[in-house]
Amino acid sequence: MSVEELKNQGNQAFKAGNYKESVRIYNSAIMLDPGNAVLYSNKAMAYIKLKDWHGTLATCNQALSSTEPDDKTKIKLLWRKSIALQELDRFSEAKDALQKAIQLDPNNKTLTQDLESLEDKIKQLDAELIEIPIQFADSLPPKYMPRKKFFKVEESDIPPVPELERFPRSPTALFLSELSKKQPSEREQYYKYVLQMDSSVYTGLFERSGLDSNFLEFYVEAATNYLASSDDRFLENIIKHLEAFVKTPRFSIASMFISTSQVDTLFNLLKAKTAKDLRSIWT
Secondary structure, three states: OOOHHHHHHHHHHOOOOHHHHHHHHHHHHHOOOOOOHHHHHHHHHHHHHOOOHHHHHHHHHHHHHHHHOOOOHHHHHHHHHHHHHOOOHHHHHHHHHHHHHHHHHHOHHHHHHHHHHHHHHHHHHHHOOOOOOOOHHHHOOOOOOOOOOOOOOOOOOOOOOOOOOOOOOOOHHHHHHHHHHOOHHHHHHHHHHHHOOHHHHHHHHHHHHHHOHHHHHHHHHHHHHHHOOOOOOHHHHHHHHHHHHHHOHHHHHHHHHHOHHHHHHHHHHHHHOOOOOOOHOOO
16 A cells, blocks of 8 residues: 555544544554655644644654654644643743744744743743742741651541532633543533533633633533533523634644544534534634
8 A cells, every 4th residue: 555545544544533543554654654744744633632742742753853844744743742742741842842833934823822822821830930049948937848757647637628619600721621520420510510601701711821622622512412402591602602712722722632523513413403504613
């Protein structure tokens, strides 16, 4: 089988959501044509879908160091490298990769928005750090020093931990991101929670830090679940939410983790409810 045939086969597996299989096929193609940067770029995208950040990073680095990609492919590789580095909390390296990509395409809004969001995140992290000169370490309050003695503590002596608000009126981005970890028995009530939210809440939360991929996955699941039922209470909200999401920074990244079949199902259900093709919202 030729390189082009393998590439097409890998693309078909990718479109079908068979990301592990697409990686295997791209690897076979790379063995035949190790200098083909597009194959590495496609493979990196499959790793992103699998949330295999080390695989994504290794693939991008290999392509950037051992092939000669054209500018378009190099931009994709640098961007995908940046995504992996951000997920691995290697923010300064992610920023460097994004800046290199922007040098090749200064007018790319997706890249510049991602860089702005990343810089905001770095500033927030820096603001949380406190630098203490080493000469003052011994004079730190006890709570900052390691304990030298350990005591048995009775359970009755431990103060109760206040229960977190289950459905906060003003959720944090972290709270929304964690919804994807809810057990199946709990998810239904949180579906209602995210769907009834005013779209301005999401706009305010994500306008600087960017849309969270875990939350977007959960939201699409929630919207699909309700649109498949006879319950139309949240129909208008869902449309407004989707319109708000696509305008937030990092939507293009977050949406990578939503399969084509999931998006198709969502918008087919919307079309059945509204008699309108609203797919253009997503694109």
